[in-house]
Amino acid sequence: MTTTPHPADPAPDGRSTRWDQHRAARRRELVDATLRAVRQHGAGVGMDDIAAVAGTSKTVIYRHFTDRQGLYAAVSESVDALILRNLVQATGAAGDDLTSADSSPRALVAGAIDAYLTLVEKDPEVYRFVVTAPLLDQSSGDPAAPVTGHIAAQMSLVIAEALARAGRDTAPAKVWGAGLVGMVRAAADQWLAGSDAMTRLELTEHLTDLAWGGLCAAWPGETR
Structure with missing residues (x-):
């Protein structure tokens, strides 16, 4: 045939x-x-x-x-890419491999927190636009979830790699990554509201102290 x-x-x-x-x-x-x-x-x-x-x-x-949702999504994706790029730079990684950072684990966490807060400080109205999504129907849930979800996923990769190298279960990495981003976002919203005159570096240090108290468990041998 x-x-x-x-x-x-x-x-x-x-x-x-x-x-x-x-x-x-x-x-x-x-x-x-x-x-x-x-x-x-x-x-x-x-x-x-x-x-x-x-x-x-x-x-x-x-x-x-x-429609307006399509425009918001495109703007959100642009901001998302900017934050992720800054996050990759802050963790000292190349490309998608966030596990090759040369700095100390605590400095890595601090850099990730500062990368988020830098956008808040430099572009506060854009940050508010993404987080509050005034163009959208507010009944559709958290409009900034895709952005914060991507950041949490990247941090989870870093934490998971650290846990794996220490011979520990990597299951907590996803929860810890999400928890870290949620904490920073809540603090950033309060900071942006002008409730105090704290500088970005001071806020980064305070949040790093709080986060590192738990995250150091992923890096045995590192001090609190």
Whole structure:
């Protein structure tokens, strides 16, 4: 029986590829414009303000993001990537391997905490926008969960590696990573509200002291 060979896959349509690239570039431009609008008008920025800063109409924005939730998701992903990049740099790792940090374990935890607080300090309105999500229906749960979830996952990898090297069960790593991020987020929200005049470095040190009291169990031989 002779098998008829399948025809080769058709070559990509150049016009379609260029259009996809154009759409991706335009989406990035609109995300950047949204961030500028947030910084200019505050976390409670409206769609009219965003459209004005972008130099376009709300209709065009919705054409690229479907709705307000789509725009918020794109902005959130951008901020998420920034925090994760800073987190990787803070832990002294290359690429996705967060286990090769050269600094001490306590300094690694401090660096991770400071990476989160740095965004809060440098871009407070953007942070508020991501955390409070004024564009969204507030009945849909925690809008910042994807961002904090990704950060917690990265920290869990670091903790799990430390537990594994110590010959210990890595099961607590996921819970400890989530707990660390939750603690930092709650403290960051209070700090941003201006309840005290504590500096970022002071807050980082206090949170590191609190976190390290428990996390040092993952690094036997390290002092509290």
